[in-house]
Every structure is written in C-alpha cells, then in structure tokens.
Amino acid sequence: VPDSQYGTYVWPCAVVLAQYLWASRGSLPGKRVLEVGAGVSLPGVLAAKCGAEVTLSDSEELPRCLQSCRRSCLLNGLSHVPVLGLTWGRVSPELLSLPPVDIILGSDIFFDPKDFEDILTTVYFLLEKNPHAQFWTTYQVRSADWSIEALLYKWKLRSIPIPLHSFGADKEHLASSSLPGRHTIEMMIISLAQADST
Secondary structure, eight states: OOGGGGGGSOOHHHHHHHHHHHHTGGGOTTOEEEESSOTTOHHHHHHHHTTOEEEEEEOTTOHHHHHHHHHHHHHTTOTTSOEEEOOTTOOOHHHHTOOOOSEEEEESOTTSGGGHHHHHHHHHHHHHHSTTOEEEEEEEOOOTTOOOHHHHHHTTEEEEEOOGGGGTOOOTTTTOOSSSSOOOEEEEEEEETTGGGO
C-alpha cells in the first residue's frame, strides 16, 4: 500500500479500537476525544456517534488524509466535527490551541519506527496539558525488534495492555484484512507515569 494511501484504508487496528470504543460507549457521552493520525477516522467517528465531543486530526503534510477525515464526517452526518492538521513531533499553533481532552485515540500509528518518538513527544505534550487524560491505542505487531518501551520510560509514560478478549475483539474476523502478512493486533492505554500520584 503506497504511503499516500495510508490514511484512505480502514486498517485492522482501527476496527479493534472501534470495538473497544463500542464496549466503552456508556462512558463516552460528553468526553472530549482527539483522534491523531485519523485517516478514515473509524474510531473517532464511532466516538462521536456515541456522544463524545470529537476532534479529528492527521498530518498537516497529508491533505488527502485530512480530506478522508472530512469525508468520513460528512458521510456520517458529523459535519460539526473539527478536522485539524497536526504533525507528530511538531509544536504548531493548532496543537497549542487544542481544547482540553480526556481521551486521545490512535490506531496503527506505531507503523514506522522513525516516527515513534515524534508520536510519543506529541502524546506527552497532550498528556502534560491534560494530566488525567489517556491515550488509547491499537497497533499491529510487525517486528519483535520494534518497541516503544524505552521511549515510554524516557517520556515518563506508562502503558497498560488491554487484552482483546476483554472487549470481544479476539475474534479473527474482527481484525481480518485482505492485505498480506500477519495481523496480530494489540491494544494499550498510555498515561503519564505519575498520573496516579497526583
């Protein structure tokens, strides 16, 4: 799948994260949610349909991805949902002026190891501004050599793995994909390491 198409395909991780949101739908009304690297925006659209106040974002350098976000909103009757260009690792006026958030969503954004630190830099910035917020993320296991553990430690973040069976996402058909290769999906919730002590 060419780079330009990353944000125009519903990846298996998005389906799994949407399943977690659906399982958590009772807690979503009124929550302020930001989806980063949203692309087609399945998780964010579902959160909005469940009553969350959602903002969708993708890289300001990927206008096709931002257009995918807008199109998903229009097709789902969510024209009021803002779509912002936010590039990982970059402090921009859009990032600085974001309203408070309770939940940050990211599905399959840990795709290219060269982006891992930029992603976590942005997540850390958002969690510092919103210390009680959480980052809900799903990712596909692509290589045993790729890990964010050292970066989590560096940025004083902690992660809690969420077993897929705990929200009914361990069914093979849920994260099935016509793309070749292995599709083992994992989920975790990331927060500030010291969030419990405040």
